Amino acid sequence: MRKIYFDHNATTPVHPEVKKAVEPYLSEQFGNPSSIHWAGRDVRKGVEDARQEIATFFGCQPLEVVLASSGTESDNLAIKGVAFRKGNEGKHIVTSQVEHPAVINACRFLEDHGFRVTYVPVNRHGIVDPEAVRNALTPDTILVTIMYANNETGSIMPIPEIGAIAREAGVIMHTDAVQAAGKIPIDLGSLPVDMLTFSGHKVNALKGAGGLIVRKGIEIEPLTHGGHQERGRRGGTENIVGIVAMGKSFQLLRHGMEEEVAEIRRLRDKLERGLFERIPELVRNGHPTLRLPNTLNVSFRFVEGEAMLLNLDMMGIACSSGSACTSGSLEPSPILIAMGADPTDAQGALRFSLGLGNTDGDVEYAIDAIEAVVNKLRALSPLYPSTREAKAR
Ligand SMILES: Cc1ncc(COP(=O)(O)O)c(C=O)c1O
Known part of the structure; x- marks a missing residue:
């Protein structure tokens, strides 16, 4: 048939070039990137090269890329990470009614823990009106989280406008770009966004790898406490194969x-x-x-x-x-x-x-x-x- x-x-099939790029990391490149000996150093280079590729693709600095296990984890890290860090400054979050469950359920969890969440509506095409976001802001708002493009309909949100409104109000702006990344141009050089989520398996890389871009100056509380990986923002030995795969995918996308x-x-x-x-x-x-x-x-x-x-x-x-x-x-x-x-x-x-x-x-x-x-x-x-x-x- x-x-x-x-x-x-x-999810997407693995790109043949990605498969080729990860092969050494399934055999001779097995070290722990936190080890300082040769076996660790070689793998560390693989991780950092991938981080650089991802940063170049999105127009940010490599140090701003926090590598994680999925889009879901990265959304949770963005939303709870800000809530836990800035909860003493405010307890209100603005999101939309059409977010992925990774965002909706992280917000619902926070509602059970003393936060207030406004779910702004969308129009008949599934698009958030930036003015609805502006009207939802209160002096207590600490975060706006609106997806870049919807997973079910593909509708693209006016993220530049929404980000500008959040910035004007001094509120952190997060966007879930899991579906948008690799399908529409995104340049954090000009986009007023403080945090952005991406996922490997939506761009012909591997399942079980994703990441959160956290712009310089934005502080979040880690959700996984452990070693000093990802500069203390996410403990745990890195998923090397998944990370190298994402680096390759974003490199391919940058060119093609x-x-x-x-x-x-x-x-x-x-x-x-x-x-x-x-x-x-x-x-x-x-x-x-x-x-x-x-x-x-x-x-x-x-x-x-x-x-x-x-x-x-x-x-x-x-x-x-x-x-x-x-x-x-x-x-x-x-x-x-x-x-x-x-x-x-x-x-x-x-x-x-x-x-x-x-x-x-x-x-x-x-x-x-x-x-x-x-x-x-x-x-x-x-x-x-x-x-x-x-x-x-
Ligand atoms: C918009 C959006 N956000 C987040 C996710 C979750 O990503 P992951 O599967 O990497 O956890 C998805 C996956 O379908 C998605 O479409």
């Missing part, structure tokens, strides 16, 4: 991102055009243009996203639905609900996220397969108008 992977926002993104955007647009031309009653979720170049989220009216997902899986197509299974019932995606989507439309939503390795052939096969599955499921749906009309005849 043909296998098509359209779930790159969940524009071209790669243009090709992925072309394929995503072809998929979008094909679906809208061939299938009636579709709703696109997310901003028409202010959207990640690889992401397409569509509601197929009168069908269940989960049923579509399973049927497409049987045809070799891997994609994703935003629904969450809570106590046996399928809850529509909270992100789409926050955008004001009709709950039944939200239940029919699927996310296709393209990336390295996808081809025109994949897109053409997928359009045919999706059309066939939608037709099959709609024929079974008593809610679908033409089915209703047929039954009435």
